[in-house]
Amino acid sequence: MPFTNAFRKMNEEKNTALSSSEGTRVLLFIQLLELGGSETQCVELARRLAAEGYSVTVGCLRAGGPLRKKLLESGVRCVVFPVPGTLLRPYAILQMLKLVAFIRRERFSVVHTNDLYSNLFAIPAAWLARVPVIVSSRRDLGRWWWYTPARRKLLRRIQRFSTRVLVNSEAVRQELITRDGFAPERIVVVHNGIDTERFAAARADREKLIPGTSANDKLIIMTANMHTGAKGHGDLIEAARTVRETCPEARFLLAGDGEMRAFFEEQVRTAGLARMFIFLGHRTDIPQLLSCCDIGVLTSRSEGLPNAVLEYLAAGLPVVATAVGGVPEIIENEVHGLLIPPDNPGALSTAILRLMKDEQLRERLGKAGRERVETRFNFSRLLASVKRIYEKRLSSSGRRQVIPARSFHRANSSHGNLHL
Structure with a gap:
């Protein structure tokens, strides 16, 4: 008996030390690692959790992407469960079972999904694996x-398997309560974060970074994907007609890409505005680009909490933005920027011209906007909020252990293709 008790105590001390050194095991899941708002937030959260001592893995549905390198450089492991096409195919179900086995084998305490398709794929898997904390x-x-x-009904049912639903704005929270019937206490608002120092310190030579521009040009930038018309590129192109009449030195920079790029390029040519617009495509040097610009613009018709606005403000740019979704949670009109209604090229051109003509207004809004994001939308606040969600739920759940994946032996034994 003494020997048995000593042996048990030795194992307990060993397990305690091992648990302390490894930290809470977290699986963050995202559809892909391409450049995008949700993807950037996920990667930054993973890197910062790892730096805080959490044992972090990032899972995704597609291999590759420019953000993968950033994760690997930070020592964060990436795994992929490839699902080409629809999630309704038998192959997707097989991948989901592999994910269940992976979660059980790795003994994750937290599974946190970060976008629509990761909600649909990884939440059921986490629930089947009996993960203590599931954050959708x-x-x-x-x-x-x-x-x-x-x-919407399907997504609502799946998200009810999660212990908490994380949203990035009060606007999204109200949408889930009123339209989808979620209980208010299950929803937690955690605003997006931004690396303010990275943007504030950025410097670049305008003429080298953006060929075809000069020191006399007034550069107005919009960073947004071109997958649909929802980002309002057409409104900006229409507003540019009016801006040209008063300020011919204005140049519009469009950073981003997508299926509709050719359509917008043709729209610019048809309007006779080819000299005013520069299509930059995908860029990884957004801080440097913004350091060269005079005004940042958001023309979206719908948003959750746009990273583009946070980036403009972090760079010290005066901003014109549509008052949609969570944008008014970032910008108080006339204090941190100028808010306009969506689908209104006339209001857009008026606001742009107002900024171009008033240097003092540009400076005041730029300064106030930068102070706003430094205090309210930094990654320290985001990280602290997410950690509270994890640890509070882990404490209430008693950190229950997951069940070994005996019933998923075949899926478990074929996991060699999971690593990127």
Whole structure:
């Protein structure tokens, strides 16, 4: 008996030390690691959690992407469960079972999904694996083609398997309560974070970074994908007609890419505005680009909490933005920027011209905007909020152990293809 007790005590001390050194095991899941708002937030959260001592893994549905390198440089492991096409195919179910086995084998205490498709794929897997803390996410208002009534109902049912639903704005929270019937106490608002120092310190030579521009040009930038018309590129192009009449020195920079780029390029040519617009495509040097610009613009018709606005403000730019979704949670009109209604090229051109003509206004808004993001939208606040969600739920759940994946032996034994 003494020997048995000593042996048990030795094992307990060993397990305690091992648990302390490894930290809480967290699986963050995202559809892909391409450049994008949700993807950037996920990667930054993973890096910062790892720096805090958490044992972090990032899972995704597609291999590759420019953000993968950033994770690997930070020592964060990446795994992929490839699902080409729809999630309704048998192959997707097989990948989900592999994920269940992976979660059980790795003994994750937290599974945190970060976008629509990771919600649909990883939340059921985490629930089957009996993970103590399952955090799902909603980062937009659901104003695009996917959100049919039947699909909204399906997503709502799946997200009810999660212990908490994390949203990035009060606007999204209200949408989930009023339209989807979520209980208010299950939803937690955690605003996006921004690396303010990275943007404040950025410097670049304008003429080298953006060929075809000069020191006399007034550069107005919009960073947004071009997958649909929802970002309002057409409104900006229409507003540029009016801006040209008063300020011919204005140049519009469009950073981002997508299926509709050719359509917008043709729209610019047809309007006779080719000299005013520069299509930059995908860029990884956004801080340097913004350091060269005079005004930042957001013309979206729907948003959750746009990273683009946070980046403009962090760079000290005066901002014109549509008052949609969580944008008014970032910008108080006339204090941190100028808010305008969506789908209104006339209001957009008026606000742009007002900034171009008033240097003092530009300086005042730029300074106030930078102070706003430094105090309210930094990654320290985001990280502290997310850690509270994890640890509070882990404490209440008693950190229950997951069940060994005996019933998923075959899926478990074929995991060699999971690492990127």
